[in-house]
Amino acid sequence: MPYPVVGVSPNQLPEWKALAAHAKQLQQTNLGRLFAEDSDRLGWSTFEVGPLHIDLSKNLIQQETLSLLENLARARCLPEAITAMLTGERINVSEDRAVLHTALRNGATLSGPIDGIEVAVAVEKVLARMEQFARTVRNNQRVGCTGKPFSAIVNIGIGGSDLGPAMVTKALYDFSDKSRDMYFVSNIDPIAIEEVFQRCDPATTLFVVVSKTFGTLETLTNAKAARQWILQALGEHEDAVAKHFVAVSTNGELVAEFGIDTDNMFGFWDFIGGRYSVDSAVGLTIMLAIGPERFRSFLRGFASIDLHLRETPLSENGPVLLGLLAVWYRNFLGAQSQAILPYSQRLSRFPAYLQQLTMESNGKSVRIDGATVDYDTGAVYWGEPGTDGQHAFYQLLHQGTVLIPADFILFAEPLGGPNAQQDLLFANGIAQTRALAFGRDDAELEKLGVPAQLRPPRRMPGNRPTTTIFAQRLTPEVLGALIALYEHSVFTQGVIWGIDSFDQWGVELGKELASELAPILTSATAPALDALDASTADLIARYRHMRGRPT
Structure with a gap:
C-alpha cells in the first residue's frame, strides 16, 4: 500500500483494535509488577540513539505493547512514509510540497532536483x-x-x-x-x-x-x-x-x-x-x-538522528518509538497532554519550542484525504526545567486525577557552576522518575511510622509514565539530536493519525482577521461595525473610546 494512506481511518484497523484490547488488559497491572515480572525489561526498552540514551522502561508498556504499536505503524505504511519524506516526495499534500528539513543537514536521500533545485x-x-x-x-x-x-x-x-x-x-x-x-x-x-x-x-x-x-x-x-x-x-x-x-x-x-x-x-x-x-x-x-x-556540529547532531531514522528497524528506532508511545497514551490510555521536563536551565525554552513543533504540526481534525477524524490527535505539550517544576506542578503529576506522560531530559556533566550541584540535579531527576513510577503505598508508610489517619494524603499511587533521555553534556551536537528526535516523533504521530503534519492552516484565519480589523481600530472617523458580531463590535468601540478615537 502506498503512502499516504487515504480513505482508511486508523481506528477501524484490526491493529488499532488489538491495541485497544491490550490497553484494557494492561490497566489491570502496574509498573512495580511489570518490573518484577520481567528480568529483561531494560534489554528491550533502552536504546542508544545518536549521542542520546533513551530509557522507555518506566512507561506503561510491555514488550507486547511495542510489537502491537509496530504492527499499527506498518499498517499505516510508516516505513514507506519515512522513505517518501527523505527522498523528497510531496507529502505536504495540502500545500503540494516536499518536506525536506532533513536536507539541511545531509539527512535526505535525494536522487535528483526538487522543484528544479539541486x-x-x-x-x-x-x-x-x-x-x-x-x-x-x-x-x-x-x-x-x-x-x-x-x-x-x-x-x-x-x-x-x-x-x-x-x-x-x-x-x-x-x-x-x-x-x-x-x-x-x-x-x-x-x-x-x-x-x-x-x-x-x-x-x-x-x-x-x-x-x-x-x-x-x-x-x-x-x-x-x-x-x-x-x-x-x-x-x-x-x-x-x-x-x-x-x-x-x-x-x-x-x-x-x-x-x-x-x-x-x-x-x-x-x-x-x-x-x-x-x-x-x-x-x-x-x-x-x-x-x-559549532553550527556545523549542531547540524551533525540532527544528521545522526536522520541516519538512525533511516537505517534502524522500527522496533529499535528511537524517534519512531517516541512517536508511537505518544499515540499509545493519546488514543488508548486517554492522556491529553505531555510534559517536557529538561533538567538543564539552558533548556528553559525547549518546552515552548516543542509546543510549536508538536501542536502546530499535529493539532489537526482533518485527515490528509479530507475526511474528519473521529479519534484524538495531537496532545498539549508543556513543561518547565527541573527543579523549578518540582515546586510548581509535580504535585499534579504525582497525585492528580489525570494521566500525564512526562519526558525527563538529563545530563551527566554541568555546563558551569559548582560541579557538585550537578549530582544533586541528576539525583532529583531520577528520583522523580522513580517516585512517579512506583509511588508509596500504605505498607511503606506504616513502616515509616505514619499514623493510619495521615496515610491517605501521603499515599502515592505511582504508575505515572516517564521517558528518560540522557546525554553526557548539552553540546551543539546533542541539542541538534534532541530536536531531530522530536521532529521525527511528530512525523510518526502524524502518519499514524493520517494527518498532514506540515501545514498550519489554522494559524492563517486569525492573521487574516487581524489585518481586516486593524484599520477599523485606527480609522480617523467612527467606523461602521454592523457587519461584526456583537462582542467584537462592542470591544472595538470600547478600545477606540479608551484610545480617544471617535465611536
Missing part, C-alpha cells in the same frame, strides 16, 4: 554565505555605519523564525561569543521592541529580520520600528539601514524596498516549514552566536 548544492551555498557573513561580524570586519563593531544582535521574527533561534541561542550560551548581547523580538506588544531599544546602542546594533515572505505582520511591524529607531539616531548616514540590517527571506523585492542590500539576504525554500527551519538560514543568529564550526 537541494544539497543550494543548501551548501547558503551555508557558505552564512559562514562568511558570520565570520566577518565575529571578527569585527563587518561594522555599522559609524565604523564601530556590533555589540548587540537582534533577531526579529515570530513562530519558527523566533522560537528556534531564541531557544538554541539560550541553550548554547556556554559555546557562544560573550562579547555580543543577543536579543529576540517576536511579540508586537510595543514594549517588546522598546526594551531592546533601551538596552542597545544604535551605532553598534545589528538586526536580523527573519520572514520568508517578508510580509509577516508581526515581524514587519517590529522591523519598521527598528528601522525608524536606527534612522532617528543615524539617519545622517545614507547606508544606516543597509549596514545595520540583514534579512533571512526569499522575497528580494520587498527586502530591497525595506532598504536591505539583497547581498545580505539569506534564503531558504518552500519545502522548509517554519517550525522545521532552525537549521536553515533562519539559524543565522545562532551561527553569529556560536560560530560556523
Whole structure:
C-alpha cells in the first residue's frame, strides 16, 4: 500500500483494535509488577540513539505493547512514509510540497532536483554565505555605519523564525561569543521592541529580520520600528539601514524596498516549514552566536538522528518509538497532554519550542484525504526545567486525577557552576522518575511510622509514565539530536493519525482577521461595525473610546 494512506481511518484497523484490547488488559497491572515480572525489561526498552540514551522502561508498556504499536505503524505504511519524506516526495499534500528539513543537514536521500533545485548544492551555498557573513561580524570586519563593531544582535521574527533561534541561542550560551548581547523580538506588544531599544546602542546594533515572505505582520511591524529607531539616531548616514540590517527571506523585492542590500539576504525554500527551519538560514543568529564550526556540529547532531531514522528497524528506532508511545497514551490510555521536563536551565525554552513543533504540526481534525477524524490527535505539550517544576506542578503529576506522560531530559556533566550541584540535579531527576513510577503505598508508610489517619494524603499511587533521555553534556551536537528526535516523533504521530503534519492552516484565519480589523481600530472617523458580531463590535468601540478615537 502506498503512502499516504487515504480513505482508511486508523481506528477501524484490526491493529488499532488489538491495541485497544491490550490497553484494557494492561490497566489491570502496574509498573512495580511489570518490573518484577520481567528480568529483561531494560534489554528491550533502552536504546542508544545518536549521542542520546533513551530509557522507555518506566512507561506503561510491555514488550507486547511495542510489537502491537509496530504492527499499527506498518499498517499505516510508516516505513514507506519515512522513505517518501527523505527522498523528497510531496507529502505536504495540502500545500503540494516536499518536506525536506532533513536536507539541511545531509539527512535526505535525494536522487535528483526538487522543484528544479539541486537541494544539497543550494543548501551548501547558503551555508557558505552564512559562514562568511558570520565570520566577518565575529571578527569585527563587518561594522555599522559609524565604523564601530556590533555589540548587540537582534533577531526579529515570530513562530519558527523566533522560537528556534531564541531557544538554541539560550541553550548554547556556554559555546557562544560573550562579547555580543543577543536579543529576540517576536511579540508586537510595543514594549517588546522598546526594551531592546533601551538596552542597545544604535551605532553598534545589528538586526536580523527573519520572514520568508517578508510580509509577516508581526515581524514587519517590529522591523519598521527598528528601522525608524536606527534612522532617528543615524539617519545622517545614507547606508544606516543597509549596514545595520540583514534579512533571512526569499522575497528580494520587498527586502530591497525595506532598504536591505539583497547581498545580505539569506534564503531558504518552500519545502522548509517554519517550525522545521532552525537549521536553515533562519539559524543565522545562532551561527553569529556560536560560530560556523559549532553550527556545523549542531547540524551533525540532527544528521545522526536522520541516519538512525533511516537505517534502524522500527522496533529499535528511537524517534519512531517516541512517536508511537505518544499515540499509545493519546488514543488508548486517554492522556491529553505531555510534559517536557529538561533538567538543564539552558533548556528553559525547549518546552515552548516543542509546543510549536508538536501542536502546530499535529493539532489537526482533518485527515490528509479530507475526511474528519473521529479519534484524538495531537496532545498539549508543556513543561518547565527541573527543579523549578518540582515546586510548581509535580504535585499534579504525582497525585492528580489525570494521566500525564512526562519526558525527563538529563545530563551527566554541568555546563558551569559548582560541579557538585550537578549530582544533586541528576539525583532529583531520577528520583522523580522513580517516585512517579512506583509511588508509596500504605505498607511503606506504616513502616515509616505514619499514623493510619495521615496515610491517605501521603499515599502515592505511582504508575505515572516517564521517558528518560540522557546525554553526557548539552553540546551543539546533542541539542541538534534532541530536536531531530522530536521532529521525527511528530512525523510518526502524524502518519499514524493520517494527518498532514506540515501545514498550519489554522494559524492563517486569525492573521487574516487581524489585518481586516486593524484599520477599523485606527480609522480617523467612527467606523461602521454592523457587519461584526456583537462582542467584537462592542470591544472595538470600547478600545477606540479608551484610545480617544471617535465611536
